[in-house]
Amino acid sequence: xxxxxxxxxxxxxxxxxxxxxxxxxxxxxxxxxxxxxxxxxxxxxxxxxxxxxxxxxxxxxxxxxxxxxxxxxxxxxxxxxxxxxxxxxxxxxxxxxxxxxxxxxxxxxxxxxxx
Amino acid sequence: xxxxxxxxxxxxxxxxxxxxxxxxxxxxxxxxxxxxxxxxxxxxxxxxxxxxxxxxxxxxxxxxxxxxxxxxxxxxxxxxxxxxxxxxxxxxxxxxxxxxxxxxxxxxxxxxxxx
Numbered sequence: 001x002x003x004x005x006x007x008x009x010x011x012x013x014x015x016x017x018x019x020x021x022x023x024x025x026x027x028x029x030x031x032x033x034x035x036x037x038x039x040x041x042x043x044x045x046x047x048x049x050x051x052x053x054x055x056x057x058x059x060x061x062x063x064x065x066x067x068x069x070x071x072x073x074x075x076x077x078x079x080x081x082x083x084x085x086x087x088x089x090x091x092x093x094x095x096x097x098x099x100x101x102x103x104x105x106x107x108x109x110x111x112x113x114x115x
Numbered sequence: 116x117x118x119x120x121x122x123x124x125x126x127x128x129x130x131x132x133x134x135x136x137x138x139x140x141x142x143x144x145x146x147x148x149x150x151x152x153x154x155x156x157x158x159x160x161x162x163x164x165x166x167x168x169x170x171x172x173x174x175x176x177x178x179x180x181x182x183x184x185x186x187x188x189x190x191x192x193x194x195x196x197x198x199x200x201x202x203x204x205x206x207x208x209x210x211x212x213x214x215x216x217x218x219x220x221x222x223x224x225x226x227x228x229x230x
Contacts, residue, residue: 004157032217043119043221044158044203089157095219101217106156 002027003093004106017080023073023090023111035064035075036089038108044089045075047075049065080113087111117141121206121222128196129230130230136191136207136225144220147189151175151202152224156188160206164189196229 004025013019025033032051048059050066050073057064060088062086063076077084090106122137140147148163160173164183178200180192187207193200203226208218 031180041224043207043223044218044219045221046218049218091219103160103219104157107157 001023002092002102002104004104006071006088006090006109006111009107010110010112012114013080013111015080015115017079019077019080019111021075021077021088021090021111023075023106025071025073025090025092025104025106026094027071027094027104028095030068030071031093031095033064033066033073034091034093034110035062035073036091038087038089040086047088077111082115083111085111085113116211118221119126119206119208119222120197121204121225123225126228127227128193128227130196130198132195132196134193136193136204136206136227138189138191138222140206140208141186141187142208142220143186144208144210145186148173148207148219149151149179149181149189149191150205152205153202159229161191161204162166193227196227198229201227201229 007022034049035047037047038044048057048064049055054069061078066073087108089108092104094102119140145166145176149161150158152158159175161179162181164170169183203224207222209219
């Protein structure tokens, strides 16, 4: 069964500190992996996308890595800010079949940044 | 562009009542979908559509109906609400085949409580 597992389930860090969130997946075949940020009471918003050939991609203070061989991804947040408090969801997508792609969601990591 | 618009944001129903959650997008996306998000679980696909007049079931379709008469609108109907349908519902859209990046665009969510 295609699965996406994230760890830790929740995390509390001090403002200004760095943190790394993990995502392991068994989804196959693989098309791409996205990290979404979901603020409380809002819909998820895409942060980064990683395709099979990409190892690292940055978006400001967010850096995502992908190891397609071990089927692992990480999201590193540098110099955290209070506005980084949110849930981060790892989403793995298969190549299009029958006109659309299949998407598998992780359960998310809830990050709280405290002053 | 407004993106994906969901209404209502909050709704309380009594068991057995019916209602419709509205979803509209202005990005001319072929693919639209409904998810429910429950604590400790990833987003789960209820129903999806790859174009006007075409709908199909997702992972958890029981108790829900959808229709797609236009490209822009994709309403979700609860036929006879049950407490197990208490959840946060998200509508999302994208290019049907995922387009160049496969990003899903989410609405702000509709929080439903069934008493």
